[in-house]
Amino acid sequence: MVAPLDQLIGSLANTGMTRFFRRLFDDYPDLLMKDQMVEAVGPDRAIKLGGHWVTNFGSDSFLGLDQDERVKAALERGVRAWGTHNGSSRAFTCVEPHVRAERKLAEWLGTEATLIYPSVTLVNVGAIPGLATRRDVVVADQFAHNSIDEGLKLAKARGVRTAKFAHNDPNALVDTLRSLQPYRHAVIAVDGVYSMSGVLPPLTEFRQIAREFDAALYVDDAHATGVLGAHGRGTVLEALGDYDNVLTIGSLSKGFSCMGGFVAGTQDAINVLKLRSNSIIFGGPVPPPYLEAVCAVVDILASDEYPALRARLDANVRQLTDGARQLGLAVMGGSVPIVSVLVGEEEATLKAGRFLYEHGYYVQSVVFPAVPHGAGVLRMQVNANHAPEQIDGLLGALAALQETAALPTPDAALAAA
Numbered sequence: 001m002v003a004p005l006d007q008l009i010g011s012l013a014n015t016g017m018t019r020f021f022r023r024l025f026d027d028y029p030d031l032l033m034k035d036q037m038v039e040a041v042g043p044d045r046a047i048k049l050g051g052h053w054v055t056n057f058g059s060d061s062f063l064g065l066d067q068d069e070r071v072k073a074a075l076e077r078g079v080r081a082w083g084t085h086n087g088s089s090r091a092f093t094c095v096e097p098h099v100r101a102e103r104k105l106a107e108w109l110g111t112e113a114t115l116i117y118p119s120v121t122l123v124n125v126g127a128i129p130g131l132a133t134r135r136d137v138v139v140a141d142q143f144a145h146n147s148i149d150e151g152l153k154l155a156k157a158r159g160v161r162t163a164k165f166a167h168n169d170p171n172a173l174v175d176t177l178r179s180l181q182p183y184r185h186a187v188i189a190v191d192g193v194y195s196m197s198g199v200l201p202p203l204t205e206f207r208q209i210a211r212e213f214d215a216a217l218y219v220d221d222a223h224a225t226g227v228l229g230a231h232g233r234g235t236v237l238e239a240l241g242d243y244d245n246v247l248t249i250g251s252l253s254k255g256f257s258c259m260g261g262f263v264a265g266t267q268d269a270i271n272v273l274k275l276r277s278n279s280i281i282f283g284g285p286v287p288p289p290y291l292e293a294v295c296a297v298v299d300i301l302a303s304d305e306y307p308a309l310r311a312r313l314d315a316n317v318r319q320l321t322d323g324a325r326q327l328g329l330a331v332m333g334g335s336v337p338i339v340s341v342l343v344g345e346e347e348a349t350l351k352a353g354r355f356l357y358e359h360g361y362y363v364q365s366v367v368f369p370a371v372p373h374g375a376g377v378l379r380m381q382v383n384a385n386h387a388p389e390q391i392d393g394l395l396g397a398l399a400a401l402q403e404t405a406a407l408p409t410p411d412a413a414l415a416a417a
């Protein structure tokens, strides 16, 4: 007799999304560069993948700090001083570098306090339900990150009314809040930067609306942390000039090259979130070595060294963006160090990614469901420690790709949008 667990797994293997991915794996066994294993990491963003050394254009370690000797040394120091893990929920005990890292993050950002979670996903599924009760509402931009959506679902399961509004549309936000009245309080959740399009939200208008509708603004700035704004403080301070009526969420896993996520806000807000975020209370923390590494990264971001580091990153992004535009490609993005080039159909996108890999460059081929059907993109993550020659090499490979496949021009892409 087939065990119920095996029956369950069999049924799940036939659900829509699993079947879709299975078919991709079956149809494109050589093309589908998903679930890859990096076999070795070399200098200058080299990685060994499938037995070949290639240049990695698929890392969110935008500032290249994963290879910084000071950050590595801090991590080692953390292991020696505190061991590999504290082994306790923050609700019981935390180690000194946890408090130090939170204080340093707050000083760097200019907020009263911060609270570290093990990931931004765990921020969004902990803080969003934690911020609302049955008398309150939570609304989110329709294109906000999946983890915000998961946070809304948890809030809804606890009786909070939730809704989505049209992407970056202040009028739609007003209509949505109005339709939910009466309520006691509201939370408006948006991304600080939409990483696929590089588009920023109209934060000034959203904050104005928030004030008019008794709402708080919740900005997930994961992709901007460390790489946008003065000293990498992100989009909120840059757009609004202060943090009034805003909770800012940042990532410690992308530009920071460490691990975790955080909420930054007033001391009162942090005190309440610490008591109302189930993902912190019922789960383990970021391990001490990474907390020491976070402290080392904050020192770098806050230092005089930052402008030069950022200038290298910005120059690399410009070189790739300008070069791809000169090739006549449909380039998306621009405000974050992610440059996407439209390809189109799923198979063509996968083939394009494979072609670049065979020419020595790993980039991510992004297809449905991460992007709409037939709108696959080559997603190139630019890092400060890419050498200009590596970017030229990638542009050369893109030019060679154009000779084998007709890629959409910016005009064609606009017409299809």
Ligand SMILES: Cc1ncc(COP(=O)(O)O)c(C=O)c1O
Binding pocket: 118, 119, 120, 121, 122, 145, 147, 191, 195, 220, 221, 222, 223, 251, 253, 260, 261
């Ligand atoms: C806006 C946003 N929020 C949350 C996440 C998830 O972050 P984490 O990997 O720390 O859970 C991401 C990751 O890409 C993101 O872009």
